[in-house]
Amino acid sequence: MSYLFPTYKRWEVEPAHAKGSYITGVDGKVYLDFTSGIGVCNLGHCHPEVEQAVVEQLKKFWHVSNLFPQSIQEKAAKLLVEASGLDLVFFANSGAEANEAAIKLARKATGRSKVISFTNSFHGRTFGSMAATGQDKIKQGFGPMLETFTHLPFNDTESLLQEIGKDTAAVILEVIQGEGGIHAADVDFLANIQKACKETGALVIIDEIQTGVGRTGKPFAFQHFNLKPDIITVAKGLGSGFPIGAVIGKGNLQDAFGPGSHGSTFGGNPMAVSAAIATMELIFEGAFLNESASMGEYLFEQITTKLGELDGVKEVRGLGLMLGIEISANIAEVLSTLRSKGLIALPAGENVIRLLPPLNITKAEVDQAVDLLEKTLSHITSATV
Template sequence: MMSHLFPTYSRWEIEPASAKGTKITAVDGKEYLDFTSGIGVCNLGHCHPHIEQAVTEQLKKFWHVSNLFPQSMQEKAAKLLAEAAGLDLVFFANSGAEANEAALKLARKATSRSKIISFNNSFHGRTFGSMAATGQDKIKNGFGPMLETFIHLPFNHVEAFLDEIDQDTAAVVLEIVQGEGGINVVDPEFLKIIEKACKENGALLIVDEIQTGIGRTGKPFAFQHYNLKPDIITVAKGLGSGFPIGAVVGTAQLQEAFGPGSHGSTFGGNPIAIAAAVATMEMVFTKQFLTETTTMGQYLYNQIEANLGKLEGVLDIRGIGLIIGIEISGNVPEVLSRLRSKGLIVLPAGEKVIRLLPPLNITKGEIDQAISLLKSTLADVTSAAV
């Protein structure tokens, strides 16, 4: 049967019929353990009852009125986000790419500069601004010239960075963990140097928390592991538990740059998505929840290290909290396909990395189940390759 969808995605062989918690049930009745969380979106698992209740209540009130109206739930969501990040002001968008696009506009307008520094293997989105910031050629191929004044440098390379940053630089944008680029974790010393150099040169520091934010690493945001004070962070994915929402969070000093008419979004801060975001943050941004997430993240890492670390073909294990990459020498698409056939869904990251993004409320039993399937599959692929 002909599809009327553009073939922009290499789709899997699984069509979901329903999903609950960590499980997806396909139309053929087969059940899968989901270690993708919708690519880091369903941080509380699928169809969490607390989110469902909040969304249902808002559905009965109104679905959309536009941002010409004050909305108390937007204010509540902005307060929760700003306080969790240690920042002041929020702009709501519909996605991570939109949030990054807005952040880039904000940085250029606030500084009256245009040069943006980002890093190789980064991923910031597929709009022209966020694509220009992305440090991966495969994302840009075929689209012609990129926007000017975006500079891409080696990640964690101090000398290259210090040679490039100057008083023409509007902003530096980076991920604490490069999710799409291979689960590459920032070096703490590199981060300190970036923060210091940004202050000395009057450049803004933008931290892309699209994949790492909302508890994914065991803190509200990944930058908080490093005693860092960014000027802007961007958030999406896990913020709405599956409802489309993104956000820019910034310091009070940036208020004048984003005054009336400077930026906007028809659907940004949609009431349904906002209700989901508030309910999500009320659960995730608690000490008990984040402590449990940290515990599960450490347990997952330890189990991977103990069971997979010595397998032939496993080259590295890295990540923070519940975003973990397993670098292998084998064929990642083949491993992922075999895992799906056994009932476990995981993701790739870069060329040689298996990416694990389980729900933050995963159990030890579910982790053990996933580790068992990963171990047998990687052993099979390794032995088949010999």
């Protein structure tokens, strides 16, 4: 019997330890991990430089509160600002909390309350971020949602132009919807969002919680497009497994988040922040992202060549090392078969295998994963669903 609320349907693999791209189960079986803890351990498990940074901080102090100036917070914020081109950072503990803060910031800065988000989006499980989320299954049973949010069809400019107005505080979106099934926004749609927000005074909030910190081959996914967001939210991969979230905003929003306006006891916790600094120094500097982007292209190419023609594979899509394979078979069964063969992957949307390997994955590991995918998917057919 379990003493935990059964909010997660758990897999049969219990990890004993994990290193790099591999997890070893308590039974000694070794698995190639193409989930990175759901887009979190982007440097692989237990990266030695992140470990060293956290251990060093562990020996100095663990927590003092945000009433004290903390130069490591400033250092982490500077790295985020330099990588994003925005100006100011608020640290939270998770993605949902970062989105809550972003929504509060946009409402306070504009003095407006309406927020537009999109169908199939995922923004978190707190009351505000759940209400922002465009998937009914996430909200079922929790009663009336906040009226602040309107959900429009993703990639539909016409409905956006009909809805957005002088009462819109913000438009919030993922440029590549992760949980929703690896769906990218159209370039034109993004340009139209930017233009409509400029005309109406609404803010553009880009949720980079899954796509950020290098996942798509650039520091942030919005940088693939001609976008100038007012606010971005980050979490997951920022701390390599230590819980941290962040809101990064333009300097002109400063007054809306003055002393006492928003806060978090643990936000910017020294352990998480030291992990974030080490993570960003490794990912944002040198050739890391170029190599990671090339590996993403290699993975995409291998999947399309070796799996693209299989009967049960409908589509391969994504960017960088955030890829989805839409299949015509029961996703839970396929993922279970993959695990039995030694590859751990994620579901997304309806029938999508989501691959979020570490950003420093090697070619040999990619080849191993593609081989296991091929062995599994060659047995399914379009009639298997």
